[in-house]
Amino acid sequence: MRLVLARCSVDYAGRLSAHLPLATRLILVKADGSVLVHSDSLSYKPLNWMSPPCTLSEFEPDEDQRAAGVSAVWKVMHTKTADLLLISLHEVLHDSSHELGEDPGLQKDGVEAHLQKLLAEQISLLGDGHRLVRREYMTAIGPVDILATDGTGSTVAVEIKRRGDIDGVEQLTRYLELLNRDPLLAPVSGVFAAQEIKPQARTLAIDRGIRCLTLDYDAMRGVDDPHSRLF
Incomplete structure (x- = not known):
């Protein structure tokens, strides 16, 4: 799993359009390919996300984006629906990857x-x-x-x-x-x-x-x- 803490804005285009203005957020990139954007609220629920199957590509910003303070652009494309999650990174505060291994799954008590x-x-x-x-x-x-x-x-x-x-x-x-x-x-x-x-x-x-x-x-x-x- 990759953990990125960054100041970013997020745009989603697909069955509906959504925009997250510039703010500090946590971006999770999981081994299954999913990408989730979290804030420091809303408990477990992400602000926006892309479920697999999808691909993540990183690009250099164009001149207009660079002038707006963007340092990198992530494009997350769903391979079946062509929905697009566009993450504009302004400042990366933390970037680390961790191998979590195989998860044994949730073992419920009191079932x-x-x-x-x-x-x-x-x-x-x-x-x-x-x-x-x-x-x-x-x-x-x-x-x-x-x-x-x-x-x-x-x-x-x-x-x-x-x-x-x-x-x-x-x-x-x-x-x-x-x-x-x-x-x-x-x-x-x-x-x-x-x-x-x-x-x-x-x-x-x-x-x-x-x-x-x-x-x-x-x-x-x-x-x-x-x-x-x-x-």
């Missing part, structure tokens, strides 16, 4: 698979007497996250989400309709489990006879002890 595994191991969170039948119970329309039985031996289907919204309730409803057609499983009740359940989803679930369960991921993995809290 649905983690919640499913922990809830299967701590099935008593569903209530006293619950027992795990299996995880990923396959149906004709997809896998039910957890199939369990309650204290009376009745079947319970559990749908797990990080953020519980109406789509998740609809998904569990479809599973319940299908499972309740199986005489070996019926009657099947539902539990909608998530770290956070939106009010609209909770209302819909309750209206359909589906129980809601809020999961405390930190407590489930032993990072946070809810019994030691003051609040």
Whole structure:
């Protein structure tokens, strides 16, 4: 990755036109060919950019550009759309290149698979007497996250989400309709489990006879002890 801190102006020409007046900015040139222009604000979002496939060419400024204080011109051309990112460099404050190597990718913590595994191991969170039948119970329309039985031996289907919204309730409803057609499983009740359940989803679930369960991921993995809290 190449990092260039420079006073520059930027023009974009393509499906739309955009202009960034002269200011100090950070220009990132990545190994995949992408070029991003950042300011010291807007968090992670660049002010302008060119995605690959594209090519970067550096030119000497013409007389008019040199008279305006431009020391170098970068032309970044998209090879498929011919969109053009034109960066006029007035003063380069820093220019360095760094080999970052292969990135292993983002490893998310607290995804649905983690919640499913922990809830299967701590099935008593569903209530006293619950027992795990299996995880990923396959149906004709997809896998039910957890199939369990309650204290009376009745079947319970559990749908797990990080953020519980109406789509998740609809998904569990479809599973319940299908499972309740199986005489070996019926009657099947539902539990909608998530770290956070939106009010609209909770209302819909309750209206359909589906129980809601809020999961405390930190407590489930032993990072946070809810019994030691003051609040």
